[in-house]
Amino acid sequence: MNNTIKKEVDIDIWITHIPHLLDISRYQNILDSKDYKRYLAFPISSASSQFVVSRAMVRTALSSLSGQKIKPDQWRFEYLSNGKPKAVAPGTEFHAHFNLSHAHFIATVAVSANYELGIDIEPLNPHIQPADIRAVLSESEFLDLLQLAPGERSRELIKLWTLKEAYLKLLGTGMIIDPARIEVGIKPLRILYDRSYPVGDDLFTRNWVLDLNGKTFSLSLATWITDERNPSITFHLFDPRLDHQKYSQQFTYISKQKKEEWIWNDYIIYSSDAAAPTKHGQP
Numbered sequence: 001m002n003n004t005i006k007k008e009v010d011i012d013i014w015i016t017h018i019p020h021l022l023d024i025s026r027y028q029n030i031l032d033s034k035d036y037k038r039y040l041a042f043p044i045s046s047a048s049s050q051f052v053v054s055r056a057m058v059r060t061a062l063s064s065l066s067g068q069k070i071k072p073d074q075w076r077f078e079y080l081s082n083g084k085p086k087a088v089a090p091g092t093e094f095h096a097h098f099n100l101s102h103a104h105f106i107a108t109v110a111v112s113a114n115y116e117l118g119i120d121i122e123p124l125n126p127h128i129q130p131a132d133i134r135a136v137l138s139e140s141e142f143l144d145l146l147q148l149a150p151g152e153r154s155r156e157l158i159k160l161w162t163l164k165e166a167y168l169k170l171l172g173t174g175m176i177i178d179p180a181r182i183e184v185g186i187k188p189l190r191i192l193y194d195r196s197y198p199v200g201d202d203l204f205t206r207n208w209v210l211d212l213n214g215k216t217f218s219l220s221l222a223t224w225i226t227d228e229r230n231p232s233i234t235f236h237l238f239d240p241r242l243d244h245q246k247y248s249q250q251f252t253y254i255s256k257q258k259k260e261e262w263i264w265n266d267y268i269i270y271s272s273d274a275a276a277p278t279k280h281g282q283p
Helices: 033-041 046-065 130-136 139-146 150-171
Strands: 011-017 076-079 085-088 095-103 106-112 117-123 182-185 190-194 203-212 215-224 233-238 248-250 252-256 259-264 267-273
Touching: 011 046, 011 203, 011 215, 033 046, 046 095, 046 106, 046 233, 095 150, 106 117, 106 215, 117 150, 130 139, 130 150, 139 150, 139 182, 150 182, 150 190, 150 203, 150 215, 190 203
Parallel strands: 011 233, 095 117
Antiparallel strands: 011 106, 076 085, 085 095, 095 106, 117 215, 182 190, 203 215, 203 267, 233 248, 252 259, 259 267
């Protein structure tokens, strides 16, 4: 077996809506026996639905990454020394990075054969204010947000937070690092520096604002780049109701007056900020 994953797209981002009522039979050819046992151990709740749909999407995304050489139920999950998950296929040399996030019945996973990943999604809350999450903001971020118009402040605040969270998930540290020690610039949205974990010039970040059936979310991605080329990214919608093994549809890409837009039926993703690789350094 050729164990090399060859993909023109470097990073796949999959998105799904988690149903309130779950038909487990739709997922039986995707999950393995351990997944199914974990599902049975859950009380019937939104948590059990979230686990099943998210795990099914992760497995499907990984199999797509392998060019369908690995079936969804063949993947096994390991954890690196920093606690980050890694997917392997026993009996082969296939391995892949992935990172998962979910919020308000929306789940998203980023997968890649070569890039370590951090991803975070949060709903845009028009009522949240900088003072509400003051503890995770640096002094400069707090003051910069206060300079914005009230209607813009909450939007930029959530975008800033999802970028911080994606970066922390990329590091695999979680809240061990004080988020306030990470300095994020607002316009354009980018990580300026990290007082706790010095990195090089190889951090790549992106942020999108998603309009998913009338609900708006901020999605941020963070990864390390290994050369001068920015990674290519493809979006998919995970829908297990589709026939056979075709569980996703790629979003159609449209470019209008330098504005990026992805469309899948009623789902629309607008590209918000396309930050170049971040330059790190002390202030």
